[in-house]
């Protein structure tokens with residue numbers, strides 16, 4: 001099939017590459033000419049495991065190309081995916097749908113024949129219907145562009161796998177006999193024809209839009225739940241990690257997303273729960289989601305608690321102390337530093353007078369751009385050299401596997417702060433390190 005993907009960020013670029021991998025001919029479109037040039041040269045503009053090789057393969061095979069020219073995409077494809085950003089709007093924290101709307105406004109008049117427009121961006125409920133109106137008024141007389149909603153659930157770090165082997169495919173349509181649904185099923189046929197194919201949930205546009213934000217709100221709530229319990233564990237002298245293992249054994253609960261620690265960050269969860277609350281308010285259902293405000297504040301509190309714990313571990317103040325912060329990305333296997341708890345903590349420590357030295361395996365360049373006043377090192381050991389305390393803020397495998405003896409040989413103090421409850425504490429304690437973690441009494 002001939003497919004276009006508008007937006008070449010984490011979502012759009014991954015989707016374009018994966019559609020080519022499924023056998024389609026794909027054109028990726030973006031307004032950012034630099035990004036397009038890099039992608040066209042087979043160079044991924046962000047870190048995502050597995051993406052560079054698939055990108056190079058399909059650019060080389062000619063199945064994937066990139067452009068800034070909307071009319072090229074309009075003429076080429078019959079199925080147009082939209083994966084542009086919906087950033088947080090100031091001051092009401094609602095999602096800004098300007099970019100999504102602009103794609104439809106610009107694309108619709110250029111369409112030479114009937115087409116299907118598939119929204120993948122995370123949007124406030126009601127956006128798809130509005131986009132259908134924009135499409136209706138934009139297309140040339142006699143043509144139709146059906147808007148379908150197909151939310152994306154990919155996680156950074158697992159984006160390729162989540163796209164090619166999803167848990168479910170949700171298709172939101174306005175009418176029961178939607179051509180868009182059939183076209184989308186054909187596009188995903190290689191996934192749906194597998195022996196153990198994932199379920200397809202076909203629903204109305206509004207439900208499809210809400211599925212995405214509800215899923216993210218649930219995940220955020222699960223993380224904040226365990227972090228709230230973690231605060232009680234701290235007060236009571238209990239261990240939240242063992243508690244999470246124990247409650248996670250209940251099938252109805254499950255252990256995933258019960259990782260207590262610095263909490264959630266990134267470009268999705270924090271923004272999506274705020275946008276969800278804002279939209280519920282607009283719809284007159286604001287009371288329904290007030291608990292998400294608490295979910296948000298529990299999460300933000302973790303960062304302050306981490307700073308307090310670090311002060312305590314450093315003898316009451318971090319002023320004049322050198323702290324190695326291991327991790328800058330919001331989670332491992334990503335170079336994304338948007339709303340990163342790790343960098344937030346590093347920034348707060350620095351404001352309190354600590355000499356903070358940050359290291360991350362992939363996110364250093366992005367971190368330097370966002371927090372230029374922090375100090376950065378080129379390796380974990382370089383960051384730890386002369387440090388009074390070592391703070392693990394992102395659970396990269398490289399940090400979990402650090403050798404306490406080697407780190408101890410270069411650090412000034414043997415103080416380990418585990419912001420993600422990911423370090424093998426016994427190993428470090430046996431070698432004379434003082435171990436501090438959130439929720440571990």
Ligand code: UDX
Nearest residue numbers: 152153154155156257258259263264265266268330331
């Ligand atoms: C999320 C959703 O998982 C994905 O389905 C959606 O499409 C986009 O948003 P992502 O932002 O890539 O994906 O990251 P995710 O793996 O969900 O982690 C989000 C944050 O929660 C990270 O900062 C992570 O460190 C944190 N987290 C995750 C915890 O603090 N504890 C956990 O147990 C799990």
